[in-house]
Amino acid sequence: MHQAEIAAAQAYVRLLAATRAALADPADAPLYMPLLTSPIEEADEALRDAGLSGNEDRFFALVRQLQPSLSGSDR
Secondary structure: OOHHHHHHHHHHHHHHHHHHHHHOOOOOHHHHHHHHHHHHHHHHHHHHHHOOOOOHHHHHHHHHHHOHHHHOOOO
């Protein structure tokens, strides 16, 4: 895994964590949704830099390497 690919996978994991936190309490979600703008932009930029935009299969394989718990196999 190249450094840019690692950065893209890490940015996605951070975005996922931020999204889960923002949606944890549905009543407060509208207050926190604007806070996702920065993590979304970071993830988009990291995907472009790694050449992974439009290559979801490769990208999610990298994410699973970085964080196997996101593969769904533990559910």
